[in-house]
Amino acid sequence: MLSETCFAQDQIQILHHDSLRNVHLREVVVTAVQSDSPDTRSVIGQDAIRHIQVTDLSGLTQLLPGVLTRNPDLNTPAAFTIRSISHSDPTNALGVAVLVDGLRMNNNSNLQQAALGGIGELYNSSVLTGFDVRAISPSSIESVEVIRGVPSVRYGDVTSGVVLVKSKAGIQPYMAGIRFTATEKLFSIGKGIGIGTHGGTFYLGADYALSAQDARQPEQTYQRIGIQASYAKDFPSATFRMNLRGFHMQDKNEKGANMLDGEYQKAMSQEISFLVNGQWSLMKSWLTSLEYEAGMTYGYQRNQSNVYNSSTQQVTTYELQTGEHAGYFLSPNYFSYLSVEGKPFSADASLIANLRRTIYNKVYNHFSLGVRVGTEGNRGEGVCFDPLSPPVELIGGRTRSYRDIPFVWNYAAFAENKAVLPIGRMRTELQMGIRLNHLQTKSLHYAPTIEPRANIRQVLWEHQEDGYLNSFSVRVGWGLMRKMPVLAYLYPDKSYTDKNCFTYNDVDNGQRLTVLHTYVTDKTFNSQLSMPVNNKFEFGVNLKIKGITADIVWFREHLRNGFRVVQQAEPFTYRRYTPLIDKGANPELTDKGVMNDGELLSSTPNSTFALYMRPQNGIEQRKNGLEYILDLGHWRLLNSSFLISGSYIKVEEKNNILSASYPQIELNGTPYPYVGIYEATGLLANLVTSQLSSTRFQCITQIPRIGLITTLTLQAVWLDKQRRGMESRYDNPIYLADEKGNRLDGNPMIDTEHRKRLNPVYYMDGEGNLHRFTQEMATDKRFADLVLEAGTSTAFQEDSFGPYFLLNLRVTKKIGKHVSVAFCANNLTRSNPKKLARSTQQYSLLNPELYYGAEVNIQF
Template identity: 75%
Template sequence: MALQSGLCKVWGQTQTLRTDSLRNIHLQEVVVTAVQPDAPGTRSVIGQEAIRHIQATELSGLSQLLPGVLTRNPDLNVPAAFTIRSASYEDPTNALGTAILVDGVRMNNNINLQQTALGAIGKLFNSSALSGFDVRSLSPSSIETVEVIRGVPSVRYGDVTSGVVLVKSKAGVQPYTAGLRFTASEKLFSLGKGWALEKNRGTIYLGADYALSNLDNRQPEQTFQRMGLQVAYAKDFPSATFRLNFRGYHMQDKDEKGKNMLDGEYQKTVNQGLSFSMNGQWNLGKVWITSLEYEAGLTYGYQKNRSSLYYSGTQQVTTYETEAGEHAGVFLPPNYFSDLSVEGKPLTADASLIANLRQSIYNNVYNHFSLGVKAGMEGNHGEGISFNPLAPSTEMIGARARSYRDIPFVHQYAAFAEDRLTLRYGGMQTELQAGIRFNHLQVKSLHYTPTVEPRFNLRQVLWEQKEGGVLNSFSIRVGWGLMRKMPVLAYLYPDKAYTDKNCFTYSDVENGRRLTVLHTFITDKTFNPQLRLPVNNKLELGVNLKIKGVTADIVWFRERLRNGYCSVQQAEPFSYRRYASLTDKGEHPELTAEGVMNNGELLPYTTNTTFSLYMRPENGVEQRKEGVEYTIDLGRWKSLRSSFLVSGSYIKVREKDHALSAYYPQVELNGKPYPYVGIYEATGLLSNLWTRQLCSSRFQCITQVPRIGLITTLTLQAVWMDKQRRGMESDYDNPVYLADENGYRMDGNPMTDTEHRKRLNPVYYLDEEGTRHRFTPEMATDKRFADLVMDAGTLTAFQEDSFGAYFLLNLRVTKRIGNHVSVAFCANNLTRANPKRWTQSTQQYSLLNPDLYYGAEINIRF
């Protein structure tokens, strides 16, 4: 029995039924789980039956077949990313480091620039920038198999830190297949067929799909639509293979009358993509080379975010100048619609060539050596950000338009060598996969030295006995490797930061005299010349054993990601003039080269110093993970016509942000702008550390009734431990402390105390000259620096949120009608188990588990 991990496993047998109202149903064993091969490295293979059975609406839904991944209801109305060995679906660092390859083509999100400003943390409506690729574009109905490499991948795969997802599209001869699915909020349709061409000219497969999702049926203006098309051609020659794949998709998110929106307001996101891949193998059969593998891929996308939002009661002024200095500004109307457009056209291309040498060194020693090279480029040729500077959104005040076409392309080159050795002796076997990868990233903005990534996987079979005995097989495996992730384009080429400071404003509406003057300060320090590549050090140990038909696979893993990407706020001082105000009617102020003049005289002014705040990419994130994944296949119990599986995991994630961030109090001191900026290790709730522990199990019972062609899967999900906590760990001997009402320090542990205020001093402060000084504890009680001391704002900020055990019941039912039709039903949280738990950190109740979700699907194959 193969080891299974995932949702369920269906057992069947061929029988001829007695005459009844149904046609004879011939059932065979159907695997609807993620299969864990007993091989070097930890990976899960998800077949087509499993994909259909789980009824996922997009690729990330299949991750629930992996050990320890909790149930999540499908939701096509928000971007979805694939994460591997994560304690949360909302993990941008993990998602960014997950490589998704469809038919060998990398679905890349490195060049997604759908943001309000390059390098900024703000995102547009339903944008997946600075995170993983939005896998809503990949319909499961078009997928043949998915392989998820959770452990150490081969050196063939680069630009990855979390894991690899290999998607193989449907191809070859396939029956006509039509699928229709309905849920409370979703409607999905798919159609596919594969033919063998005449005169042995190969095969061709055509597939199409459509999806419509409403976030709320009461608000049909909030919708998601997806249309997909797939074409696959394959041809086998006597000594070669050739594969050609084309995939296209169109996705649209729109929100025209969402919560608190007025008539005429809308937000729309269009995401289109085309991908081509060509790959194959040429069998040479030489002594020095066995075969050549070739692969080439091209992806082109069109991304556009458009919005029109209404602003009322604004009394702001702005400018759109791109030169530093004083400029006449614009008075914004009190009420107006603001239109914004952000267009991206991401483009990637890559090609690789791999030489293989397979040989038998001795009778029981087999060797497979591979040597490969790869080259690729990626960039974005979209028009970028555009908006009406006379009616900007509040997010765009102070921003400037910029075309993405000005950003240079990034080039990547790689070479790798890998050897796979198999040695058999006696009842034992050794399998070793060892390789090294060399990467070179060519970027005009930075000079990166080539990097080296060694990786290896070892599997040792200690015992194997096919028949008889108690212990049928026993093997251990170990894997270790280094993996790196290249920066996203927004981090490599951030835009300059513009700060517009109001110098003078005069408004005499009755006489038609209005003037506002703003000082524009520009900085290019948004670019980080020291930006490094994150590296993940991954180690795992696994054991696989089979005892009297019970198979178990257990793996322990430990990962440490260093130099992870983040965006932090920085500050730079600048000086500007603040002119005296004019209060009388009938004045005639004007802006000249000398300054603001009135009736031929320069207005009195004072020179003030303030700070420009901007975002800058940093390598501040360190993420440590440790855990255990397990899958136990208890086999089939013939008397119950059922099979039972138990799977789950324990994972502990510790994520710390080491980057220093600036904060500028918006107050005045002695009638002038505050003269200092604080530099902190944390922001918000005074936290730079997040930890979570999650322990869960999944108990699965799969029952089949061959007489009526009915298959049921009942899954009990148990979460035994769910703990998370925020904290603060200082690298500068500057911890959070307790303070009384006067701000004086108190004894006690701020991580456990719930009765006193928590405060944090800056590590440094900047003065008006831009000089950095160390902040001392004595300064916290000095009135000049009092506004730099940060407060947590809540007495329970660092309390641990720990929830007792909670459970969830899911049901899958599949009914076959004849040889061509099957209907299926799925229900998540069948019993509506949403336990209410008290959250210590926020002093509020939280509802656990997803809501009740159900859907029905019909598939026709002929």
């Protein structure tokens, strides 16, 4: 019998029939496939998903060019990133659109935070980043398309790329899967049936996952329960699809390290989504078909914690108005319970009219005109805790209901034309469109935005017969893409600052009083918050020579106005009363102030600053790189296929927004009188430049007589660099200083011996006025505390690693007609080289640890 391995760009197809054992291996695709389309996209089929044995959707990124291997970790929220060096890049992840069967799974309405900017950060919350794709079980997926290039104008609210997930549907055999690893247990089952002769098809599937990532802490667990149902029916001139999907996820940390009995952290997320879509074929001269879609998602999210606080000896207040108020003495030891409940909801509907026709000289044209309307909101109870036993990180915080936040409405219209123009053996494919967006909120009034996008593919040569050059094509893509602000940015809570004015605590006589001045500001709201926009351009070449296929893409992206939360300051004045030292006093708070025995206590006005977090458009990303896929074809002698893929990517991320920093010190018994306004804080860097170059060498081998397919992958990282820097827009660079603070000559980006310092651009006085900071002030005792200093003398050294290597193995074995087993191992040789990071002078281990797992699939 004939044994043949066929390749299509970066796909490996294995076809074989062994007459001796009657084992038939159907067509198998175990890598991502470059779609035959004008844009750059990777198609990942069910066989590849099963072969690489991922545990959540983000694990599929390892099939994309240049993405490094990472071990599954269901105990940590996971987001999908596209053309990113880091798996945890929140700017990139927020700009990725994840659509399941056409319905958006976004994170816009996620408000699971105690306060804006990470203050009181919640356990395993995915707020302010991409959708937590742990919710999507790989066992429920039929295929995934990842649009890495310029997407169609059909897709909006996106800056990084689009992930199109197609769920299992239609008539399917009984499928049951079991997977075991050292840390995870996963189970799945599904079946699709036909309903009568003309009743359509119905599919039902379910899955369960349990993960305990650290064997030393078995109480730290993750659970997922998923269910999926779909119905489909085809009519003579129409199609109808209905999908229902739901999941329940829970992260739990009980009795973990340094935790007492009764302490715990929990994060629970539930969601149900419903979608109806289809197409109506009209076949009119002016209208070929109508596509319709309507869907909704409703979620329930809750973060809970119970933490024991000891030796606090603090006072607090729960007032919501500016002024002096009597406060509360907290117990020295107590449990604090915190609950943050969200109920995100989204709904949208769209209608698309299509006109398809073949015109003169076999020119094919497809024109689409569509409209979409959607709404998003959150009706959760919000942040709740007992003000008499608040979490320590929320002392001074307030509860907040999310039900007061109004819904956001999105309106969009687009027009797109696709054309195929054949000219001899050449062919031109055009995809050009324009999208009009309008975001309607009660907080901000956005003007409509326009997003033009275009993809052009020119097939210069396409010859199906045997020859030296089988095909040669080039493609170009360009487009603008925007991302709407999430609810947390559109409707931040007010900021509350509490200052202690007076405290008297006579335990023996039972007399105690604490007075706090509360200052409330609503400047957390940013009326100038705009939408990030990404200008994306790419150029690709695809050619096939004697069975060897190469696909190379060069891309450049420039994202402006990316979201960032920065600290701001606002001055206010409060009174500090003369303390009472003698016992037996009876102080009380009146409208005039604190009085004792009918006399008003003397007080001193103090000026200080309220610090608050505010959303800003402060991130700018410049990205360029090269992706390549080289398919070397099938080597019959070895019965193996060879694939080389990889990328080089350089990302420059800069923070363009000034932020405030206030020294928490006192001078002569009064608060420090100034706030510094800086271009950078912390590590004194506002620019991070990262570079990564890697190649993946894959050998896919089939042993037909025993029904075995193996994939051996060597991952080589040639270049792994990162460097922090400082680019001042105010002529205020980093400088070197001696022990006395005197400025020295030299390049601080190269020097490794002297201190690195940064002056503020401005300083704010007690009246709220900004003054330009001068170099002379850096040695003035009044302002010296505003000068920032890097923690190490090597802070701006480049961290450069490589080359280093990693070996992975995937094995799939078919046993009879109904059973297949699979085995996976990451870092098979336990290669974890130890490298020194020059910037921090600390060592780290490269590559993930050894990871292995096995999976059994039964089909009948």
